[in-house]
Amino acid sequence: MGFIIHTLFFLYIYLMTTEQTEHNMLMQFIEEDCFVNSHGKIEYPPVALSYGEKLIKTKSGDSLLPIPIGTYGNLSVVTAPPKTKKTFFISLLASVFLSGNNIYGGNIKGHRGNGHLVHFDTEQGHWHCQKVFKRVYDMDSSIKSDIYHTFGLRSIGHKTRLEFIEYYLSQKINTPSLVIIDGIADLVSDVNNLEESNAVVQKLMEWSANYNCHIINVIHQNFGSTKLGTGHLGSFLEKKAETVIQLEANTVNKDWVTVRCGRSRGYAFDTFSFQVNDIGLPTIVNDLYDPLKKYD
Secondary structure (H helix, E strand, O other): OHHHHHHHHHHHHHHHHHHHHHHHHHHHHHHHHHOOOOOOOOOOOOEEEEEEEEEEEEOOEEEEEEEEEEEOOOEEEEEEOOOOOHHHHHHHHHHHHHHOOOOOOOOEEEOOOOOEEEEEEOOOOHHHHHHHHHHHHHHOOOOOHHHEEEEEOOOOOHHHHHHHHHHHHHHHOOOEEEEEEEOHHHHOOOOOOHHHHHHHHHHHHHHHHHOOOEEEEEEEOOOOOOOOOOHHHHHHHHHHOOEEEEEEEOOOOOOEEEEEEEEEOOOOOOOEEEEEOOOOOEEEEEOOOOOOOOOO
16 A cells, blocks of 8 residues: 555656646747847848838938838738728739739739748638639739638638638648638637637737748728727737738729728838729729829
8 A cells, every 4th residue: 555655656746747847848948939139130020011112220221121011920900891892902912922013913012932822711602712712813824823722611610710720821831921811700709709809819829920921810890980890809909910901992982992001010001092903803003092182
């Protein structure tokens, strides 16, 4: 009996010691990973998508740098009321990112490097998703299919959607430079569920950091509301996003949609507008948006 008690005691000590060691290793990893050198050189964040350029003055000299729509390792949010062509705008961003620039994107530039784009649509059925994804190629036929990964996730539950996104980013692709989630609200059962909303946003921050990618999240905004998106999910996203991109109907030109920087942690890009042309492709119509001028 005494032998058994001694054995259990030492086993307990061993397990406690192992658990403490693992905990200390985790804390050490976090310490190294999260340390910020306040005396080091401040590097301009690598840009994923940009609109225009800005002259940045520093002690070491002046540099003309791209104004970010989004940088690597961060999140952005595209928000708009219904029927303001959010999905067309997302197709435009995807096409420019994959091609670097094209005739449809105006001053929008993509900074892809060798990375891939993974595009998840949670709202539409297969046929409509296929139309959206094909639109990206219609704007630039030189884009290679092996760098653009497309999925329609409407047919599966919200928990499985989240699990599949994590699986694909971690197991199936080595360099997810840009991730688009068109319908981020479909990753929770209720946008007002505090716990679920917080967990999803935490996952987004984890993915963007672990894969050094930029994640664009699309969320609806209620008509007449000035708040980003809806519910706790919209509030959490607004707090954590690097850039809030707001789409709104152009009050002067009814066929235009105006894009403005609702908030940015860096330099805000200038307001611009786009329209959908006669063959169903989104195109920048004027880089310098003047709300008082009537354009033909």
